[in-house]
Amino acid sequence: MKTRANFKGHAIHQMLIPFPIGLMIGAFAFDVLGYIFEIPALWHTGYYTSFAGALMGLMAGLPGFIDYTFSVPPNSTGFTRATKHMIFQITTIILFAIAFFSRGGVGDKPGMVVLLLELAGTVTVTIGGWMGGTLVDRNFIGPDHRYAQSGKWKEVTLNGKKGEMVEAAKTDELKVNQMKLLHINGERIVLARTEEGYLAFHDRCTHRGGPLSDGVLICSTVQCLWHGSHFDIKTGKVKSGPAKEDIKTFPVVEEDGRVMLKIN
Ligand code: FES
Missing domain, CATH: 2.102.10.10 (Rieske [2Fe-2S] iron-sulphur domain)
Known part of the structure; x- marks a missing residue:
């Protein structure tokens, strides 16, 4: 179903969502590797990518909320799935935001709490992303097919x-x-x-x-x-x-x- 949040027929939410997913999982990977191998350049990268991931998550969420409000059919299993998808992704942004603000400056090595928060965020973004994929691939939220x-x-x-x-x-x-x-x-x-x-x-x-x-x-x-x-x-x-x-x-x-x- 064509969404109202589209650019020339392409759903904006689907266009943006690879960025926060890649950035957040990347941030976790950089921080873990930096922590294990004691390489500051890696946790510097993790610092910036985690911030960018949370920010892009918020930006991608806006057209997603428009899809949720106007395109996902109410009173359907797709709506239930979309609600869970939204809860998982809001949780992800909160987890990465807490991790970012509790890690200190760019030069500070991330602690175990930061890594655990990012790990939890990586799990929720993966589950939420899977549900989002189902909403597109099986519930057709976004595709603009022709009659x-x-x-x-x-x-x-x-x-x-x-x-x-x-x-x-x-x-x-x-x-x-x-x-x-x-x-x-x-x-x-x-x-x-x-x-x-x-x-x-x-x-x-x-x-x-x-x-x-x-x-x-x-x-x-x-x-x-x-x-x-x-x-x-x-x-x-x-x-x-x-x-x-x-x-x-x-x-x-x-x-x-x-x-x-x-x-x-
Ligand atoms: S919702 Fe299952 S066939 Fe229509």
């Missing part, structure tokens, strides 16, 4: 009361088999254009909360990318598991060049 006919990701926030019709799109806005994510009153609804016209349904896959707007649409069937469930978007019925529960659908009409969705 049929090279259709691009679309997302909009709309307001309306229950029972009201709201304009969800212009009739020529989407290509056939392209989808658009609508945020309406805190609910995530997908507008999809099929060969037979427009349809709308809940974004949440009933298996583990995967975003169906980020799935694949063909012949009025949407496939969730997380574990492959298929849903008939005309009826909301499950066509293929592991999902067992149907998805909710919403009435849509086309009038005067607009696609109108009823909020119910």
Whole structure:
């Protein structure tokens, strides 16, 4: 799913995150080797890399928090994973910050407490980084894939009361088999254009909360990318598991060049 924190379609969090991981693990390695072999140049390097690692961790965390707030689908296993990922990485930054401020100046040899704090930070950044990798590789937080006919990701926030019709799109806005994510009153609804016209349904896959707007649409069937469930978007019925529960659908009409969705 394309994130809001992107540069020309590339997720900024994924671009930045190698820096703090490399710097922090590097700082630990330099300090340990300097400590063992009594080489001041190594712990000098560890001093600067640990500071740079914590700083880059904060910088990479900002777009990560934007992804967490706006892109990770709520009420899903991906959201739980993203929450744990964030806790691990905040813990990492705190551990490296404490280690940095307790080690004295650049010329001071790091003590055992500093090394243990950096070791703990190296463990948490590795676990948190692994979870972040899963969020990208399996939950697709960040990839900006295309729909049929090279259709691009679309997302909009709309307001309306229950029972009201709201304009969800212009009739020529989407290509056939392209989808658009609508945020309406805190609910995530997908507008999809099929060969037979427009349809709308809940974004949440009933298996583990995967975003169906980020799935694949063909012949009025949407496939969730997380574990492959298929849903008939005309009826909301499950066509293929592991999902067992149907998805909710919403009435849509086309009038005067607009696609109108009823909020119910
Ligand atoms: S979340 Fe598992 S198939 Fe959709």
